[in-house]
Amino acid sequence: MNRKMEPTLIVCGHGMVAQRFLEELMSNASIRYRTIIVFNGETSAAYNRIQLSALLSGDADEESLALKPDSWFARHGIQLHHGEAVRTVAPDSHTVTTSTGRVYRYDSLVIATGASPTRLGIPGEGLSGVMNFRDLNDTRTLIELSQSRKRAVVVGGGFLGLEAAEGLKRRGIDVTVLHRSSHLLNRQLDPDGGKLLSDALTARGINILTSTSPIQLLGRDTVRAVQLNDQTLISTDLVIIATGITPNRELAQNAGLACGRGIQVNAQLQTSAPDIFALGECCEFNNETFGLVEPGYQQAKVLASVLSGTTASAAYKPSVTATRLKISGVPVFSCGQQAPDEHTESLVWRDFATGSYSHLLIRNNRLVGAILVGNTSQGLWYQELITGNTTIDLFRAQLPFGKPFCKAAA
Secondary structure, three states: OOHHHOOEEEEEOOOHHHHHHHHHHHHOOOOOOOEEEEEEOOOOOOEOHHHHHHHHHOOOOHHHHEOOOHHHHHHOOEEEEEOOOEEEEEOOOOEEEEOOOOEEEOOEEEEOOOEEEOOOOOOOOOOEOEEEOOOHHHHHHHHHHOOOOOEEEEEOOOHHHHHHHHHHHHOOOEEEEEEOOOOOOOOOOOHHHHHHHHHHHHHOOOEEEEOOOEEEEEOOOEOOEEEEOOOOEEEOOOEEEOOOEEEOOHHHHHOOOOEOOOEEOOOOOEOOOOOEEEOHHHEEEOOEEOOOHHHHHHHHHHHHHHHHOOOOOOOOOOOOOEEEEEEOOEEEEEEEOOOOOOOOEEEEEEEOOOOEEEEEEEEOOEEEEEEEEOOOOOHHHHHHHHHOOOEOOOOHHHHHHOHHHOHHHO
16 A cells, blocks of 8 residues: 555544554654544543552542543644544445544544443343443442442452452442352463462452352342342342453444454454554454453554554564453462363462462473462563473472572573
């Protein structure tokens, strides 16, 4: 494509990944767009979603969540339209139509529409008091409801559900967590690590029910109870659904772009339409979608290079991503493979006095997975060993104790 003829860039969505893309684009020496327009379906500019749990618990305020002040966008000539989402894309005419009916022409288009909470698909989901914990408006509503509601059921024992549970508990609500898997954070932790986390949450007064699923939500207008798969009823006046996300692909799909579970892109984040790109939770690369922010940041850097023309060979290559969390004051780290198989060996270390736990997975004298609960100080080093495919035979026996004990690794 002839980049000299590309004066207008339109970005659909303004979450954390879209903002990182804008920052990366502005940092490039050559910006080839005369006009950059961002359409944001939310009423607030990009904010730190990772800190929503701190906002819910009362440990942060809304002002601290903002990623950039309004002056940053003005300084870089970026036009922001809050509360106005792009509704349709016409690739043939290179135009978008927004929720207000306005039509804009683009030369390059970036779709960063994120993902939406996955629904349970059970009766009663439309009752008042049934919510998600996904964005700033959800958090505001939960804070308001916490002043009048006494009991909450959180469906989903992933990190988002557990953060919601902790935040509501901090606001004085009696909380029960339902999790379909046999242990919490089953995508990040092994059963023993999940049990340690469950014990810590239980000690804080949060009721944990694993291997449990709701089959319907009961109430006339407002939710009053949750019926479980064993027919048990749990009384409640608030239900938070946190059972995963679904990529927002509809905008691209309706425009005729190739989609799988997400919007399909190549290594340059280009969709099946040559002037349309996608990144973050809404996109799909090599049959993989992305629920963490770090891959989105990596994609943002690549796409900024592609669209500025500064790196001809810019290409997205998924890397090993680590999960670092702190839930109810318990640090958790997970990187690489988290379940042993017939080709791995396990090095397990546990300190009962401090509640620390580590499970390291070894294959062919190389670290391929690390799970840490309690003490996660060595997580970064373990991640480096995994991504570097480093041979550990010289310090294998000391590996569970960390880098300071592994003289050969220094």
